[in-house]
Amino acid sequence: MKAIRRFSVRPVLPEPLRPLSELARNLRWSWHTETRELFRAVDPEGWAAAGGDPVRLLGSASASRLAELARDDGFLRRLAAAAEGLDDYLVGPRWYQAADPDLPAAVAYFSPEFGITAALPQYSGGLGILAGDHLKAASDLGVPLIGVGLLYRHGYFRQSLSRDGWQQEQYPVLDPNELPLSLLREADTKPAQIALDLPGGRSLRAYVWLARVGRVPLLLLDSDVEENDPRARDVTDRLYGGGSEHRLLQEMLLGIGGVRAVRTYCRLTGHPAPEVFHTNEGHAGFLGLERIRELGDEGLDFDAALEAVRAGTVFTTHTPVPAGIDRFDRELVARHFGEGGELPGVEVGRILQLGMEIYPGGEPNLFNMAVMGLRLAQRANGVSTLHGKVSREMFAGLWPGFDPEEVPITSVTNGVHAPTWVAPEVFRLGARQIGSDRAEDALAAGISARWDAVADIPAREIWELRRTLRGQLVEEVRERLYTSWRQRGAGAAELTWIDGVLDPDVLTVGFARRVPSYKRLTLMLRDRDRLMRLLLDPERPLQIVVAGKAHPADDSGKRLVQELVKFSDDPRVRHRVVFLPDYGMGMAQKLYPGCDVWLNNPLRPLEACGTSGMKAALNGALNLSVLDGWWDEWYEPDFGWAIPTADGTATSEERRDDLEAIALYRLLEERVAPRFYDRGQHSGLPDRWIEMVRGTLVSLGPKVLAGRMVREYVERLYAPAARAHRALGPVAAGELADWKERVRAAWPRVAVDHVETGKGVSGSAELGSTLSLRVRVALDRLSPDDVEVQAVAGRVDAEDRITDAVAVPLKPAGGSDTEGRWLYEGPLALNRTGPFGYTVRILPAHRLLASGAELGLVAMPSEGAAGEAAGVLMR
Numbered sequence: 064m065k066a067i068r069r070f071s072v073r074p075v076l077p078e079p080l081r082p083l084s085e086l087a088r089n090l091r092w093s094w095h096t097e098t099r100e101l102f103r104a105v106d107p108e109g110w111a112a113a114g115g116d117p118v119r120l121l122g123s124a125s126a127s128r129l130a131e132l133a134r135d136d137g138f139l140r141r142l143a144a145a146a147e148g149l150d151d152y153l154v155g156p157r158w159y160q161a162a163d164p165d166l167p168a169a170v171a172y173f174s175p176e177f178g179i180t181a182a183l184p185q186y187s188g189g190l191g192i193l194a195g196d197h198l199k200a201a202s203d204l205g206v207p208l209i210g211v212g213l214l215y216r217h218g219y220f221r222q223s224l225s226r227d228g229w230q231q232e233q234y235p236v237l238d239p240n241e242l243p244l245s246l247l248r249e250a251d252t253k254p255a256q257i258a259l260d261l262p263g264g265r266s267l268r269a270y271v272w273l274a275r276v277g278r279v280p281l282l283l284l285d286s287d288v289e290e291n292d293p294r295a296r297d298v299t300d301r302l303y304g305g306g307s308e309h310r311l312l313q314e315m316l317l318g319i320g321g322v323r324a325v326r327t328y329c330r331l332t333g334h335p336a337p338e339v340f341h342t343n344e345g346h347a348g349f350l351g352l353e354r355i356r357e358l359g360d361e362g363l364d365f366d367a368a369l370e371a372v373r374a375g376t377v378f379t380t381h382t383p384v385p386a387g388i389d390r391f392d393r394e395l396v397a398r399h400f401g402e403g404g405e406l407p408g409v410e411v412g413r414i415l416q417l418g419m420e421i422y423p424g425g426e427p428n429l430f431n432m433a434v435m436g437l438r439l440a441q442r443a444n445g446v447s448t449l450h451g452k453v454s455r456e457m458f459a460g461l462w463p464g465f466d467p468e469e470v471p472i473t474s475v476t477n478g479v480h481a482p483t484w485v486a487p488e489v490f491r492l493g494a495r496q497i498g499s500d501r502a503e504d505a506l507a508a509g510i511s512a513r514w515d516a517v518a519d520i521p522a523r524e525i526w527e528l529r530r531t532l533r534g535q536l537v538e539e540v541r542e543r544l545y546t547s548w549r550q551r552g553a554g555a556a557e558l559t560w561i562d563g564v565l566d567p568d569v570l571t572v573g574f575a576r577r578v579p580s581y582k583r584l585t586l587m588l589r590d591r592d593r594l595m596r597l598l599l600d601p602e603r604p605l606q607i608v609v610a611g612k613a614h615p616a617d618d619s620g621k622r623l624v625q626e627l628v629k630f631s632d633d634p635r636v637r638h639r640v641v642f643l644p645d646y647g648m649g650m651a652q653k654l655y656p657g658c659d660v661w662l663n664n665p666l667r668p669l670e671a672c673g674t675s676g677m678k679a680a681l682n683g684a685l686n687l688s689v690l691d692g693w694w695d696e697w698y699e700p701d702f703g704w705a706i707p708t709a710d711g712t713a714t715s716e717e718r719r720d721d722l723e724a725i726a727l728y729r730l731l732e733e734r735v736a737p738r739f740y741d742r743g744q745h746s747g748l749p750d751r752w753i754e755m756v757r758g759t760l761v762s763l764g765p766k767v768l769a770g771r772m773v774r775e776y777v778e779r780l781y782a783p784a785a786r787a788h789r790a791l792g793p794v795a796a797g798e799l800a801d802w803k804e805r806v807r808a809a810w811p812r813v814a815v816d817h818v819e820t821g822k823g824v825s826g827s828a829e830l831g832s833t834l835s836l837r838v839r840v841a842l843d844r845l846s847p848d849d850v851e852v853q854a855v856a857g858r859v860d861a862e863d864r865i866t867d868a869v870a871v872p873l874k875p876a877g878g879s880d881t882e883g884r885w886l887y888e889g890p891l892a893l894n895r896t897g898p899f900g901y902t903v904r905i906l907p908a909h910r911l912l913a914s915g916a917e918l919g920l921v922a923m924p925s926e927g928a929a930g931e932a933a934g935v936l937m938r
Contacts, residue, residue: 074121077133082146087117088243089149089275093180094199094482096490101145104138114649116182118243153278157205158508159777166777167785169207171325171337172197173347175317176219176302177212177283179276181649183242184218185283187302187612188577189674190381192648193446194343195276196480196674200769202277203482203507206777209328209337210281211321211347213313214239214272217301222612222645223550228628230613230621230644234301239272239285247271247282247328255331256288257323259315262404267295269316271324280334282324284316303614311391311399314432318349319405322357339784341377341776342440345388345432351376351439352414356406363793365413366800369439374796374911375788377780378440380433380472381671383453384581389432393419396430422460437461437472441787441913442780445474446672448696453668464921466868471914475779476693477672478772481506484678486656492528496520506681508770517760522746522753529659529683529756534567536657540608541565543643543650564638565606570739572687572731573658573679575610575646578620581669584611585623587662588630589724597728598639603736606639607662608654610646651675656682660735663688664727666719667708668695677767683756687735689723697766702758704730783913790911799911802849803918806907812843813850815924816884818903834891838873838903840922841884847875851908851915852887856901865900873903 076083083105092098102117103110106124113119132138159166176191177183177198186192194210201208217234225231239246247255247270259267268288274281286298298312305313322340329336342348351372358368382388393415398404401411418435420426437443437458445451451474455467462470482490485506494502497516505514545561565571578584587594587607597605609627613620624642631640643650655661661679663670663686673692680686686703688694698705709722743750765771791799821835828834836854852875857868873889880886891901905922906915 074124074126074129076121077129079133079139080129080142082142083117083121086142086145086149087121088245089153089277090179090183090243091149091152091202091275091277092117093182094480096487097148098145101141104141105132114181116180116243118182119241122241157203158774159205159207162777163782165782165786167207167338167781167788168335169209169337170339170341170781171209171211171322171350172201172341172343173211173317173321173350174343175212175313175346177210177281178648179274179281180243181647183244183274184237184647185212185215185302186648187219189672190344193381193477193672193674196478196483196769197343197773198276198279198281199480199483200478200507200773202279203480204770204773204777205278206773207335208279209325209334210274210276210279211317211325212281212283213299213302213317214244214283214285215299215302216285216287217304219302220612220615224547224628224642224644226551226553228625228632230624232615244272244274244283247273247324247331249331255327257284257320257327259320260403260405260407261295261312262398264403265292265295267291267298267312267316267320269299269320269324271327273328280328280332282321282328284320284324286316307391307395310389311395314346314389315349315399315405318347318351319353321347322350322353338788339375339377339781341379341781342436343379344381345378345434345436348378348418348432348436348439351435352400352406352409352417356409358793359408361793363796364800365410366804367793367797370799370803370911371788371791371793371796373439373441374791375784376440376442377776377784378436378443379446379475380436380443380454380458381446382433383450383457383669383671385457390420390426390429391432393428393430422463424460433458434461441917442784443472444780445472447476447692448474449668449692450474450671453671462916462919464919464923465916468868469916471916473779475772475775476696476766477674477677478767478769479674479677479681480769481681484652484655485681486532486652488528488531489656489682492520492524493517505764506768514761514764517757517764520757522748522750525683525753525756526748530567532656532682533571533659536571536608536653537565537567539650539653539657540641540643544641547644560634560637564641565608566604569639570603570605570660570736571658572605572607572660572662573609573654573684574607574662575651575654576663576673576675578611578613578623579617580619580623581666582611583664583666583720584609585626586664586720586724586727588626589721590728591630593728595636597731597736598636600736603740604639605731605736608641608643608658610643610650610654612646651678655679655684658684659739660685660687662727663691663694664706664723665689665691667691667710674767677763680759680763680767683760685735685752685755685759687727687730693767697763699758699762702755702762704734706730787911787913795911799909802909803907806845806849806918806920809843809845810907810920810922812841813845813905813922814841815839815903815905815922816841818924828893830893830896832893834893834901836873836887836889836891836901836903837876838887839884840887840905841882842879842905843883847885849908851906852903853906854889854891854901854903856891856899858895859898859900863900865902 109120174194176186178186178192178195198210220232223231249255254270256268261267268290269284269286272283287296354372355368397411400406400414417438418430420431445454454472455470459467459470541561541564548558613624628642631642655678661676661684663676667689670692676686689706707726709719738752817839819837852873853870855868855870857865873887876886876888907918907920
């Protein structure tokens with residue numbers, strides 16, 4: 064029989080055990096080992112059956128066991144210590160409280176997915192895991208963040224395999240009442256609701272569920288509300304599902320509804336209102352429109368409100384390819400706004416202008432969420448140094464006239480939350496060396512300088528730890544492989560071979576990630592015979608553990624999975640290479656520590672960051688990767704290997720894959736395997752390998768931490784955004800908007816009329832000499848206070864393009880002449896040898912601009928404007 068209604072019956076904990084409820088409801092347990100061990104002690108078998116979820120554990124614990132624990136003095140002492148530790152963590156001052164007192168009172172962080180723990184499956188891949196690590200690190204540092212996302216009733220799909228290796232998807236229903244969540248409620252205890260207006264007089268209502276991520280509240284909006292019609296109830300059905308309108312409604316709910324949820328939360332709890340709004344990818348970009356509407360209700364016109372909103376907004380882009388950005392038909396967007404839709408007080412045409420691709424190479428009929436995110440944010444960043452460069456090139460059309468390196472998109476390289484991803488055994492080894500508190504500070508906050516203490520850990524202890532972790536992975540793989548084959552229809556009698564899968568003494572390579580084509584899951588299969596020889600080498604074998612999900616709509620990705628699965632099914636190698644379905648946080652936390660080498664071979668430069676290798680590195684694994692994402696900026700041969708790239712423009716994709724696969728095989732054969740298996744004469748240990756492990760931990764450890772990342776966001780982006788937000792009150796915002804309008808109107812007539820240098824320059828000059836520049840400019844109705852005139856100088860290539868440019872401001876010399884032109888002068892130091900050149904340009908200038916490129920306006924000399932010796936060749 065099937066139940067007609069489902070609900071959760073929660074146990075009534077005996078009074079002495081009441082603190083267990085608070086410990087279970089705060090997700091700090093997901094990265095706090097002592098708290099997890101406390102819950103394991105409640106019922107070790109029940110803990111395993113609950114998948115390490117305290118809420119499920121307590122929901123299934125027997126009354127007799129709870130009564131027994133309530134009388135257990137030893138358990139109660141542990142419980143009291145854990146509860147006191149959580150209280151101290153939640154209220155005690157941390158890094159943020161001791162930092163600059165002018166930091167923002169609060170920051171709202173919006174993301175379409177959050178990977179906090181496997182017990183709250185609201186993530187699909189790297190974007191969500193990064194967002195979860197951002198929240199956890201913010202909590203550890205005391206940053207007053209409010210997370211905002213959606214609650215997907217089916218989460219992301221669960222992956223299994225058919226008998227022939229084809230990916231299959233299941234979408235289990237998630238009951239919020241069985242998750243570590245609570246409903247946000249009004250003072251009268253009714254569930255708080257936010258609402259959006261939809262075309263045709265419909266509405267979209269949502270509950271707000273609250274997850275406590277340490278000190279950080281995470282608000283998750285849920286459209287499964289009885290007042291909604293069936294289509295509206297399904298808006299938050301699943302992550303990245305549905306067609307264009309479905310996705311548009313999800314993103315409207317996330318952005319517009321998310322701001323309303325934040326306002327409701329602050330009203331009900333007294334939490335400080337955010338001064339900074341951080342948009343993690345373009346999915347939440349509509350939040351800026353809602354804030355413009357709010358300011359419009361306070362009397363600001365659209366342009367002034369836009370300036371005020373931009374000042375306090377940070378936008379992070381994660382995609383290195385245009386295909387990874389959500390784009391909607393302009394008519395679909397227009398239909399959902401204005402009269403009869405959302406934001407009726409905001410002109411639809413102005414909304415569309417923010418997202419339209421009205422630049423060379425764009426598609427003017429498409430509304431681009433990343434473009435809107437950039438236009439609504441005064442500060443933007445990519446997620447690695449290389450990705451920042453790629454992003455500046457990809458979005459350069461929004462700032463015409465500027466070289467890509469001047470496009471105002473910076474970078475903050477991602478990090479990972481070490482307490483979540485470091486195996487307890489690794490932490491305990493570090494704690495024995497420097498003490499538990501210092502080890503916790505080093506991992507969580509990223510502000511300890513004691514990573515060099517790794518050098519003092521005996522080599523044998525490091526090697527024994529690596530074998531222990533490898534052995535745990537072997538057991539995990541066998542259990543998961545057995546479950547997978549049973550799901551594929553195999554009988555128990557035909558699976559005895561699984562007991563011999565993997566070997567705890569064999570070099571183990573890990574590869575796990577999403578399966579879009581650019582990540583090249585099957586690059587390792589380009590020469591199967593050669594790979595087979597590597598796997599079966601009698602003296603230096605290797606074994607490979609692979610996991611990954613293809614998007615449900617991506618059949619090409621599913622074919623890659625099937626190709627890898629079929630290879631791993633081959634009886635000749637199935638003990639050496641395995642594919643594990645249903646890659647997620649629970650699997651990852653076993654996989655990263657157990658691997659000796661972490662493999663990453665994307666098409667460069669299409670990996671924005673690639674944080675999986677960071678998690679492996681924190682557990683002592685060595686990276687073997689293409690120089691892409693974070694590895695491009697931090698790779699050193701002391702602690703890993705770089706796969707050479709064949710990225711010449713004349714190289715076809717097929718040829719490129721062949722060349723890079725050959726390079727991969729050669730590295731494994733000639734560098735990686737010998738380093739792992741060669742033993743020292745006296746120690747009997749792989750001394751050079753252990754030194755590379757030390758190098759990984761000492762050099763990479765402090766860099767790859769989410770604590771370092773969040774501190775960079777605070778210091779480089781949140782703090783300046785808060786200052787800009789405070790400076791742009793209603794009056795200042797109106798003045799800035801008026802100034803921009805005046806500058807844009809005058810700019811077509813702003814020009815560099817003439818450029819000349821002082822005497823003695825005739826095509827070459829001595830190093831250390833100085834040019835005296837005189838520049839005549841036309842400013843129309845603008846004054847020198849509205850602009851900056853610059854000389855831009857640097858090396859020049861064969862086509863006279865300036866590289867490594869340096870801008871030198873020039874100063875006005877007197878007033879304007881009878882024709883309204885101004886004379887600017889200034890020295891230009893010739894401080895480098897070789898081909899050298901300069902030009903002159905005019906930029907808008909205002910104290911409230913974050914960058915001279917902000918308006919995308921620049922005036923350069925015409926070909927006839929350059930006077931005598933407008934370029935210089937130095938010797």
